[in-house]
Amino acid sequence: MQEFVGLGCASMLGRYSKGDSTRILSHAYSEGIRHFDVARSYGYGEAESLLGRVFKSSSDIKISTKFGVVPMRKAKLFSFAKPFIRPFIRKKVPSSLLIDYKNENVIDEELLKSSISASLKALQVDQVYRLFVHEPPSSWAIDSGLSNALEGLVEDGTICGWGVSGYVDSINEISHNPLNLGVTNFQSSLNLFNYPDFKELKLEAIFSLFHRGYVIKVLDDLAKNKAFTSRFEVVFGCDYLEHSSAFWAVALMAAVTDCRMVLATKSCLSLDESLSAIGYGKRIDFDVAEKSILTIREGV
Numbered sequence: 001m002q003e004f005v006g007l008g009c010a011s012m013l014g015r016y017s018k019g020d021s022t023r024i025l026s027h028a029y030s031e032g033i034r035h036f037d038v039a040r041s042y043g044y045g046e047a048e049s050l051l052g053r054v055f056k057s058s059s060d061i062k063i064s065t066k067f068g069v070v071p072m073r074k075a076k077l078f079s080f081a082k083p084f085i086r087p088f089i090r091k092k093v094p095s096s097l098l099i100d101y102k103n104e105n106v107i108d109e110e111l112l113k114s115s116i117s118a119s120l121k122a123l124q125v126d127q128v129y130r131l132f133v134h135e136p137p138s139s140w141a142i143d144s145g146l147s148n149a150l151e152g153l154v155e156d157g158t159i160c161g162w163g164v165s166g167y168v169d170s171i172n173e174i175s176h177n178p179l180n181l182g183v184t185n186f187q188s189s190l191n192l193f194n195y196p197d198f199k200e201l202k203l204e205a206i207f208s209l210f211h212r213g214y215v216i217k218v219l220d221d222l223a224k225n226k227a228f229t230s231r232f233e234v235v236f237g238c239d240y241l242e243h244s245s246a247f248w249a250v251a252l253m254a255a256v257t258d259c260r261m262v263l264a265t266k267s268c269l270s271l272d273e274s275l276s277a278i279g280y281g282k283r284i285d286f287d288v289a290e291k292s293i294l295t296i297r298e299g300v
Contacts (some may be wrong), residue, residue, distance in 0.1 A: 004254070004258070004259075004260055004261055004278060004282075005033050005035065005260065005261055005263060005275065005278060006033070006035035006036065006037045006205060006260050006261065006262040006263070006266070007025070007028045007033050007035070007036050007161050007262070007263055007271075008010050008025075008035065008037045008207055008262040008263060009021075009025075009036060009037060009039075009042055009043070009050075009051065010039070010042050010047075010264060011042075011043075011048045011264065011266075011292075012024075012025070012038075012042060012043045012047040012050055012051075013042075013043030013044065013047050013050055014042070014043050014044060016266065018050070020266075020267075021043075021047075021050055022050070022054060023268060024265060024267070024268060024271065025050070025051065025054045025055075026054065027268040027271060028093075028271060029055070029058070029061070031271070031272070031275060032063055032271045034060055034061050035062045035064070035129070035260060036055075036061060036062070036063050036064070037063075037064045037065075037187075037205070037207070037262045038063065038064070038065050038066075038123075039065055039066035039132075039134055040065065040067050040068065040069070040070070040118065040119055040134070041065060041066075041069040041070060041071045041072060041134070044071055044072060045071030045072070048065060048118075048119055048123050049122040049123075050265065051063065051122075051123055052122050052124035052125070052139070053124075054088040056124050060128075060194040062129035063123060063125065063128050063129055064128065064129055064130035064131075064132060064187075065119050065123070065128050065130075065131060065132070066102060066131070066132040066133070066134035067107075067111060067112055067115035067116065067131065067132075067133065067134055068105060068107045068115075068133050068134035068135060068167055069103055069105065069134045069135055070111075070134060071269070072103055073203040079140070088233055090116075091210075092126075093205055093212060093213040093214055093217055094211060094212055094213070094214045095214070096214070097191075097193060097194055097211055097214065099167045099169070099189075101135065101167070102137065103134070103135045103136060103137060103160025107133055107136055107140070107146070108143075108145070108146055108247035109145050109146055109149045112146060112149055112150065113149070114154065116131065116158065116159075117203075119131075119190045120158070126157075126158070127157055127158055127159065127160065128158075128159050128160070129159075129160045129161070130160065130162065130163060130185065130208065131150070131153065131161075131163075132161045132162065132163050132164060132165035132185075132187065133161045133162075133163070133164045133165065134165055134166070135165065135166040135167070135170070135171065136164065136166060136170070136174065138169065138170040138173040138177050139173070140170075140174055140176060141174075141177055141179035141180055142179070142180055142182065142183060147182055148225075150162045160218065161185055162185065163183060163185025163186055163204070164180075164183055164185070164186055164187075165186070165187045165188070166188060167189045167208075168186065168189045168190060168194055168198050168201070171186050171188040171201070171203075171232065172188075172198060172201055174186075175201065175202070185204050186201075186202065186203050186204065187203060187204055187205035187206065187207065187259075187260075187262070188201070188203055188206060188207070189206070189207055189208035189211065190203065190206040190207075190208075190209075190253070190257070190259075191209050191210070191211050191215050191249065191253065192210065192215060192219075192248075192249055192252060192253065192293050193211075193215065193218070193255075193258065193296075193297060193300070194295070195253065195293060196290075196293065196294070196297065199256070199257075203257075203259050204259060204260060205259055205260040205261070205262055206253070206257065206259045206260070206262065207261075207262035207264070208260055208264070209249055209250055209253055209261065209263070209264075210246065210249055210264070210293050215249050216245045216246055216249065218300055219245035219248060219249060219296070222240075222296065222299050222300070223240060223241060223245065225288060225299060227299075228240075228295075228299040229241060231295055231299070232292065232295050232296070234298075235288070235291050235292050235295050236291075236292045236295075237288075243277075244273070246270070246273060246274070246277075247273060247276070247277045247280075248277075248283065248296075249277075249282035250263075250273075250277035250278060251277040251278070251280045251284065252275045252281060252284070252289050252292055252293055252296075254277065254280075254282055254284075255279065255281040255282065255284035255285075255286060255289035256286060256289050256290055256293065261278060263275075270294075280297060
């Protein structure tokens with residue numbers, strides 16, 4: 001089952017402390033997870049170094065990293081303040097699936113060259129499994145120079161492959177742009193609420209299953225609706241309240257996709273719940289899962 005799982009490291013050394021981040025990484029490894037998803041910008045530019053230290057002696061892991069979003073310039077100075085301000089950081093739950101983010105960086109061969117060099121050094125490896133272009137705008141089209149540079153990294157064994165990573169609306173446009181026919185690997189955000197609209201999108205990995213808490217909030221509200229829970233029980237054959245909202249958010253997506261699921265987690269316990277949900281989801285009939293997802297969407 002763990003071949004379907006990756007651990008997302010976006011909050012490592014950001015919202016999560018060094019101690020918590022290390023415990024989660026080590027626990028993920030002990031539970032059989034071997035794929036770790038990171039980026040040059042995660043943890044204010046320090047998350048890759050943490051993975052490098054934790055997995056320095058592990059030869060059986062696969063690391064996907066990204067370039068294109070640049071760590072903040074004052075990241076090193078800010079790192080001293082993180083332990084003091086972290087207790088006061090409150091995650092704001094989005095009110096919808098809309099993403100208001102614009103990557104203003106020029107994603108070219110020069111940025112690729114500097115980023116991959118820094119990533120390999122921080123990760124303490126000679127090769128990464130996948131290198132993704134990180135959150136380019138929806139109008140982005142890869143030019144021949146960058147494409148050739150990426151293929152050169154594949155040929156010399158620095159990376160096993162490359163692709164594009166971003167939120168689903170942008171990835172949908174990018175993947176259907178005729179200028180991007182050479183891009184074959186995509187990972188994107190997908191969850192119970194946008195899956196029916198993008199289920200035909202060919203992805204190798206999905207992330208943001210909870211959409212920063214939005215999906216969980218909506219599912220929690222539905223759990224209070226007796227009419228919904230009764231309809232769900234008829235469709236699924238199980239009491240909705242038997243499991244948490246987070247469990248359903250993961251399990252139903254695991255039932256309808258064979259993509260690698262990049263899990264974001266705040267604790268070892270929540271990671272265990274997500275792994276249990278994936279195992280449960282892989283045993284759910286596909287048609288039942290799709291009807292259940294439709295029932296959830298209709299209940300909102």
